[in-house]
Amino acid sequence: MSTVPSGPKADFVWMDGELVAWDDAKIHVTAHVIHYGSGVFEGCRVYAHPKGAAMFRMRDHVRRLFESARMLRMEIGYSQEEVLDAIRQTVKANKLKSCYVRPVVYRGAGPMGVNPLRNPVKMFIAVWEWGKYLGDDALTQGVDVCVSSFRRMAPNTHLPMGKVCGNYVNSSFAKMEALLGGFAEGILLDHNGHVSEGSGENVFLVRDGRVLTPPFTSSILSGITRNCVSKLCREMNIEIVEQPIPREMLYIADELFFSGTAAEVTPIRSVDRIAVANGGRGPITERLQSAFFDVVEGRAVDRFEWLEFV
Numbered sequence: 001m002s003t004v005p006s007g008p009k010a011d012f013v014w015m016d017g018e019l020v021a022w023d024d025a026k027i028h029v030t031a032h033v034i035h036y037g038s039g040v041f042e043g044c045r046v047y048a049h050p051k052g053a054a055m056f057r058m059r060d061h062v063r064r065l066f067e068s069a070r071m072l073r074m075e076i077g078y079s080q081e082e083v084l085d086a087i088r089q090t091v092k093a094n095k096l097k098s099c100y101v102r103p104v105v106y107r108g109a110g111p112m113g114v115n116p117l118r119n120p121v122k123m124f125i126a127v128w129e130w131g132k133y134l135g136d137d138a139l140t141q142g143v144d145v146c147v148s149s150f151r152r153m154a155p156n157t158h159l160p161m162g163k164v165c166g167n168y169v170n171s172s173f174a175k176m177e178a179l180l181g182g183f184a185e186g187i188l189l190d191h192n193g194h195v196s197e198g199s200g201e202n203v204f205l206v207r208d209g210r211v212l213t214p215p216f217t218s219s220i221l222s223g224i225t226r227n228c229v230s231k232l233c234r235e236m237n238i239e240i241v242e243q244p245i246p247r248e249m250l251y252i253a254d255e256l257f258f259s260g261t262a263a264e265v266t267p268i269r270s271v272d273r274i275a276v277a278n279g280g281r282g283p284i285t286e287r288l289q290s291a292f293f294d295v296v297e298g299r300a301v302d303r304f305e306w307l308e309f310v
Contacts, residue, residue, distance in 0.1 A: 008128030010094040014086050015124045019093050032107035032119040037166020039106030040068035043261050046091055048098040049298040053091060053310040056296055058084060060224050068162040069105050074121045076105055090125045091310050100130035133262035134184050142269030142281055143184035147247060148174040152219040154191035160219040171199035190218040195245040201263045202226040205245060206255035206284050215242040225259040231304055232291050255282030265289040
């Protein structure tokens with residue numbers, strides 16, 4: 001008999017206004033989201049901070065959750081402030097000083113078929129302890145990645161700026177391919193063959209002191225940590241440019257790194273087994289990474305108002 005790896009676990013999950021025991025947090029097998037991916041979600045972090053558990057840009061995450069739901073024509077039965085309060089309640093109930101937060105809005109059990117409009121809109125919030133997404137050494141040593149054979153879905157096929165459950169089948173294909181090939185992550189190209197993003201991260205490239213990142217037209221998610229990196233670049237007087245990036249730029253970059261709420265700011269040390277520069281974390285990546293963690297972990301003033309305490 002094969003052994004299934006254990007997953008995350010906490011004490012309680014918030015479901016439709018109530019805290020329920022983790023093992024009792026269930027949805028029906030005929031829920032529309034299971035069959036058709038009709039849900040939206042967020043991935044958020046709470047950091048251990050000297051002043052207490054600090055929610056990282058939670059209002060921006062909740063706003064994006066509501067925007068994604070709007071794209072899927074789902075009416076959330078709570079206000080954004082009520083969802084924020086529910087997240088606080090869930091973190092407190094689980095007595096966590098730092099954690100990952102996963103709010104999900106989804107179409108539940110009802111009429112079966114592709115049409116989701118008659119199925120009820122449901123919501124849950126799960127939290128759990130989670131370390132470094134790409135591994136404990138990734139932040140200093142960097143990760144090895146490949147260019148995926150799978151393309152990021154094109155505009156007007158899916159809605160790439162929405163954090164929609166069904167969209168992430170595309171990401172899963174790329175992630176599985178990368179892992180089975182001996183890489184930590186895959187970078188997908190867009191419908192024009194330009195760099196889009198990783199399976200769950202935005203991509204940045206450093207060349208001659210400038211930071212480049214793909215635009216929204218390259219089918220990327222509007223990353224919240226991506227926005228943090230942009231703010232830090234401007235504060236440090238580092239030129240940052242959104243522009244289409246051809247694949248070959250990945251092989252001749254001075255530095256490459258991922259950003260994301262899960263991945264935070266993670267250097268990339270090789271692409272398709274070609275070392276990025278000297279194969280280590282570059283100086284601009286290190287400056288941005290240090291500045292980011294100094295804020296979220298409380299070593300620097302939260303001058304951007306990124307944190308809100310539970």
